[in-house]
Amino acid sequence: MNRIITIGREFGSGGRTIAKMTGEKLGIKVYDNELLIKIAKESGLAQAYVAEKSENLTLSDLIGRSLSGFGTYNQVLVEDNLWKMQSEVILDLAKKETCIIVGRCADYILKDKADCLKIFVYASLEERINRIVSVYGESDVAPEKRLKDKDKRRSLFYNYFTDMKWGDPHNYDICLNSGILGFEKCVDIISSLY
């Protein structure tokens, strides 16, 4: 197995940008959307579906799961299969090359299986609101609600599939407040630890 950097991140914290900048600095590949494409290809599922389901769970998904019994609920089967596929793609990547993987519970999937540097990037609500408005623009939904919804879906997914708590520092080697430290400094720290 190769040395892998996994980057978990809060929505709007700039974790994806920090991953790209770190990849450029270290000269290693970054898997973010590229991972989605790979998973969609291997699973035969649509990319938009994979994007939505590969790290998000809603409360109604969870209720559906608890009511579904064994294999009676088609959506659950597809989602569990996606989780299996996603785990295989990530394990396969780690075998093939040294790289950076953004999100998708890679820290958990590679636990005890690859030599991982596990990063979590976060920022204050205020910083993240400013950032999503400037990067993704305004929408009908207030940015604070967009942020909280997205964080909630990601944490439900992570907590459900990993049995750990999303954003708990103990799951990571280092947690970086990108709003305070700035992206450059985050990249420097990650590179120096690699």
Added chain:
Amino acid sequence: MNRIITIGREFGSGGRTIAKMTGEKLGIKVYDNELLIKIAKESGLAQAYVAEKSENLTLSDLIGRSLSGFGTYNQVLVEDNLWKMQSEVILDLAKKETCIIVGRCADYILKDKADCLKIFVYASLEERINRIVSVYGESDVAPEKRLKDKDKRRSLFYNYFTDMKWGDPHNYDICLNSGILGFEKCVDIISSLY
């Protein structure tokens, strides 16, 4: 106000040692037990009492508080007074000199009042158990219970007096897993951010 480094830490994570090493490297003073001595002197309370009460709350303390009404419960008055005194001593320090302050909610007390670099040091339960046994020796109480009790008392205190959540990354600029990164690397990172 001077530039201050505050270091919150889980019991057994080596946060205090990392503070000392960083102080030596940067040539600035570290307040840990020295802070206790100062607070005891200014409050007229015994040092052992200050050590116990300056960052620990038990569940029975909390119940006592909720039953105490207004000023009818002597212990609460003394504790609240200690909190006030502690806040004043920390604010006073920040006015006088650039330094490192370990624990005692300094990150909260100095919030928006001093130029702070806010660090949290943590480690896995396993790493911390090994460490407290090797540093403090065995005792009648199992090390895991000692750790959990101490963390609980610190977090109850922090959450009660600050209205924030102890160990939540959002309260800090960076969170360091000392068990994975090692003390030297933690010191390097803190120094490079200072």
